Amino acid sequence: GEVFDKEMYQDNSLAGVVTGLAWTSVGGEILFIEASLSKGKGKLTLSGQLGDVMKESAMTAISYLRSKAETLNIDHRVFDQYDLHIHVPAGAVPKDGPSAGITMLTAIASIYTQRKVRSKLAMTGEITLRGKVMPVGGIKEKILAAKRAGIEDVILCKRNQKDIEEIDDLYLKGLKFHFVDHVSEVLKIALLENRVKDPMEFMFDPEPKKVVEN
Amino acid sequence: GEVFDKEMYQDNSLAGVVTGLAWTSVGGEILFIEASLSKGKGKLTLSGQLGDVMKESAMTAISYLRSKAETLNIDHRVFDQYDLHIHVPAGAVPKDGPSAGITMLTAIASIYTQRKVRSKLAMTGEITLRGKVMPVGGIKEKILAAKRAGIEDVILCKRNQKDIEEIDDLYLKGLKFHFVDHVSEVLKIALLENRVKDPMEFMFDPEPKKVVEN
Amino acid sequence: GEVFDKEMYQDNSLAGVVTGLAWTSVGGEILFIEASLSKGKGKLTLSGQLGDVMKESAMTAISYLRSKAETLNIDHRVFDQYDLHIHVPAGAVPKDGPSAGITMLTAIASIYTQRKVRSKLAMTGEITLRGKVMPVGGIKEKILAAKRAGIEDVILCKRNQKDIEEIDDLYLKGLKFHFVDHVSEVLKIALLENRVKDPMEFMFDPEPKKVVEN
Amino acid sequence: GEVFDKEMYQDNSLAGVVTGLAWTSVGGEILFIEASLSKGKGKLTLSGQLGDVMKESAMTAISYLRSKAETLNIDHRVFDQYDLHIHVPAGAVPKDGPSAGITMLTAIASIYTQRKVRSKLAMTGEITLRGKVMPVGGIKEKILAAKRAGIEDVILCKRNQKDIEEIDDLYLKGLKFHFVDHVSEVLKIALLENRVKDPMEFMFDPEPKKVVEN
Amino acid sequence: GEVFDKEMYQDNSLAGVVTGLAWTSVGGEILFIEASLSKGKGKLTLSGQLGDVMKESAMTAISYLRSKAETLNIDHRVFDQYDLHIHVPAGAVPKDGPSAGITMLTAIASIYTQRKVRSKLAMTGEITLRGKVMPVGGIKEKILAAKRAGIEDVILCKRNQKDIEEIDDLYLKGLKFHFVDHVSEVLKIALLENRVKDPMEFMFDPEPKKVVEN
Amino acid sequence: GEVFDKEMYQDNSLAGVVTGLAWTSVGGEILFIEASLSKGKGKLTLSGQLGDVMKESAMTAISYLRSKAETLNIDHRVFDQYDLHIHVPAGAVPKDGPSAGITMLTAIASIYTQRKVRSKLAMTGEITLRGKVMPVGGIKEKILAAKRAGIEDVILCKRNQKDIEEIDDLYLKGLKFHFVDHVSEVLKIALLENRVKDPMEFMFDPEPKKVVEN
């Protein structure tokens, strides 16, 4: 049991993989959001039997990141010249809901920047297009699952702080909570400054020169 | 409660976010229309579990603005060279109906012009393609929700004036109403002259020269 | 009541707006077909919860006009270089059937030519691809609605003349009927020679030169 | 009655309009297949509430004509540089089945060649991709409808000859039957040598030169 | 009867038409797979009310032939510069299942090579993407149908040989069976060396030069 | 029986064909994943009545391979300039689930590299986008099917080792098991160093030069 649990969190050597927290009919569990890029034409592929709401979360995360590309040091050409795939194992289990929003956003930000994700970190929270983080349900069950999996840091919406206060301290031991209002705070906590080892090297087709106007 | 209510309206530092008024089975509530732009090819993304009628409202708002681009000082190239995303939180709540028409139109006009939206303003009203504002239902519940959220100005269709007259003055205190016939009036009230701080700078690909003919 | 009724017909200062007559379970009513153009790539958008038959009417109207572009003095490049949106308020009311055919065709012809539409005119009739006007139902209810709304001229299919003859003269007073066989007659009656004030100026991308062959 | 019946067949001054024979639950009737072309990109539009089988008939007719373009003196560029619309009035009546195959093929051949269609001619028969004409049902009812509408010539599949032999001669008086095996025979009978008055003039974009290889 | 039966098989003067054997609830019957090509952009059209499995058979046949184009002396540009249509009469009869696989593959190979198909030949068998021929059901009924239609040669999967051995010799008289494992054997038997009279001449747009690398 | 069984595994002379293990309501069976490439534009075709989960497995496999193209010595242009078809016989049998993941990935890797697949090898296991191999069900039935078909090597997820330990040794005789955590281990075992005889020669269109940036 012990050994198996320890293996459950993802080591952070790969860009684009972030640990989320899900709530199912039989309790909480951790899930992984996996993002990958390959040379292409800007196509988006979503897999893992994702429902409509979860697909919209992914699209909202992408739009937010595209509109903030400059701030995040992402070359905007990567959006049109690379294909993005987001997969959420296990492949046969239907998943839905908005609570993977910040996890998806972090995974996509990591794959585009090739920055490492903080290790032993999990998160849950809805995002909006302007970057607000919104509260989600099932907090107690999710926290228990995080602890079982060896998670040490958890990011939640500020409005979920009250749900943590209702959990017996016994279950919270060893967990550090980060309560946030905005995705910029999420990325500050979740993305490390350094990039992964042997990062992907982006190659771009030349584009016609643009003129800035405002 | 007090503090929470005050936080409910969106401050107006961001372009593209406008407060609407919705009517649900359990009363009125405020909602936010969020619009964002990113360098792209003119793709439109709508999210937030929007129904057919609400999606058509968004398309009607966009067509109206495109056909009036010159008047609004919007460079028409932005429609083809930037992707527009409109999101309506909360992501998991299905929404439908035409009454967010003027709110969507204002959010889109703000994001394209980068002009600030008047603060503590909310609105509800259907739009048509020629820019007429049409009356909507649930006015009483919507007004109560606006008041709870700290709204001070409300835009409504002229034909909804009679619904306001039927509400006890007690509930209207502190609210200023703007009754309009046409979206040009909406934009005049809702969009401030000055642009947001650090506005988005549009960059365009060169286009072939055009010949005016009439 | 009086004032409200008078406001119901659309003044004819805008190109692309034409008054139709609809037949619902609770009687006749007027409706407006709104057409707008914006610089684009020839995309067609239909909104207003239109059913399959009504969408096909719109496509038939467009094909007819495209095939007669030269006769109507429409530059054929406008079809590929501008996007056309047709909206039928109210946005939340489902609409279907072929009887808006001539109204749609007139609205589209007006927006492409920027010619004014005759004021206080309403119409109802199916169109075919070769331009025939076909009879439709609900004539009595539609005529009553037209009169209530201050309409003075009505265009109908010749084969609907018998339906008018069955209506008491009392209800027809002040209405002038135009019975037609072909859409060329509709356009002759409905479109004024002069263009709207401050008409849209079409701008075209250069196209490769063509060779006439026959 | 008399006058109305005589008006029911289409005069043959227009290219692209051909009279078919349909079989409904209340007897036979004539229908018109209308084809039109406009400068475009080779798009196909089908309207008139056509079912799957009837849409496939249209596609089969088009493929046959495209593969025989040279024989029929059709410039192959017309298929890619003009949009084709096929409409079958009445717009609100659902239609299906393969029996309009030869009628559709004749209408399309007429619009592409601008050749006149023989007047007072009607037809019914399924087509296959290699040009075979296949027998169809409801022959007796269809023939009665043709006669009522003033039709003088009827094209049928040879395998439908036995159905004609079972009809009382009384009903066949004044009708001339053409029994065919192949669509080349249909076109020989249905398309006149001369083109319509003021035929459409096709204009083509230049294309890269091709090399014949075999 | 006699004459009609004799007419039922397709003479082999046309490229792209091959006789298959189908199994219906009322016994076996022959069917024709018709393939045609026309100058285009590589579009595929399937008609004849084909079900999902039969459509996938067609796509598998095409992929096999494309991957073997060089071996079959097919210029690969034909796949991108010509449109392929496959039709299976009768147009109104729904058809499904994998057993037309080898028939479709042969029809497509014939149209691309313009080689004649062996006359009085019929076949039935599933194909896989690597060219294996798989056994199918309803062999007895199909064989009876082939005989009634005047077929003389029949191609079947080797694993269907046992089904033939169970049929009374009386019914097999005059039929020659070819049992195969692989579609290369099918094509060797079914396609004659010589091309059809007046074969289609393929014309190609010039393409950018390619570099072979391995 | 004996002879037939021996024929059931695929010899390894072809690239792109890999043996999987499936679990049906009537026991385990082997299946073949077939991949083929043909000159094209990067289109993906999936056939064999594959369900949503299985289609997503294929897309995940492709994304993984594209993102690792350099490591696997695959020229990235092959993804855009060749069409990939994946077929899973038998064509009429619906198939679903994630357990063909590693089999699909191996088949696609083989077709892109033209490397031979180890003979008498079968495998079953889910993949994730970062290349993890996940455990699957029905192990006992699948192993029995592998043995019946003459398989000698089997690749499974490490987490499925416990399922093998529960099977009576009698049934495991002659089978060698490879337990893996990651698809890189799968490819190391499954793909031989040497390419198939007469391998496909890839030909590429020239592409605009790219600039590496990081």
Ligand SMILES: [Ca+2]
């Ligand atoms: Ca949904």
Ligand SMILES: [Ca+2]
């Ligand atoms: Ca706050």
Ligand SMILES: [Ca+2]
């Ligand atoms: Ca709807």
Ligand SMILES: [Ca+2]
């Ligand atoms: Ca007014």
Ligand SMILES: [Ca+2]
């Ligand atoms: Ca319908």
Ligand SMILES: [Ca+2]
């Ligand atoms: Ca008339």
Ligand SMILES: [Ca+2]
């Ligand atoms: Ca159907």
Ligand SMILES: [Ca+2]
């Ligand atoms: Ca014959």
Ligand SMILES: [Ca+2]
């Ligand atoms: Ca199916």
Ligand SMILES: [Ca+2]
């Ligand atoms: Ca064998």
Ligand SMILES: [Ca+2]
């Ligand atoms: Ca599903």
Ligand SMILES: [Ca+2]
């Ligand atoms: Ca492990």
